[in-house]
Amino acid sequence: MNEVDYQETAFQLILSAGNAKALAFKAINFSKLNKFEEAYKCLEEAEKELETVHSLQFGLIQKEAEGQKNDISVLLIHSQDHFMDSLLAKDMAKEFIQLYERMNKIEKVFGNL
Template structure:
């Protein structure tokens, strides 16, 4: 559940960052991207712990919830990456 929670928080922060950039609030947009990064780091730590446990021979049940969590995390990472690009493009458009 931690991966889902932190992934969802990361995605929400990235989406809010885009909204702030659309309003030329680039300082707030950058702050929200940093929040997104922090949430992704938390989710990634949980994922890494699961991977390390499995490498030690501890079995992790592959459930629909686990698949959903991984999908949620990858989605959040993609949204964050795209938000960074959208913010950059918005900055360039406003400066023209």
């Protein structure tokens, strides 16, 4: 993998991870509005973006395991930060949606407290 391909992969990682993170926060916002179907749809889309990121990352790891050494660039480190942030955002979004679903059920029974 040459330097241009390496940078392109890092940019693709950043783009897909950023999309996943944005979708996770969109899911939280939908859940605040009790739009749970839309929230879960956003999480599904976030998962697809994260599959792309994981595939790209695995490709880099596989090439290194095959002996293709690359200098670790700030760009690649930045892309990994985005990946980890998006994974955390997706996991937290799941928790928030479940919490809002519980609150919605309680409010249906007891009204707004």
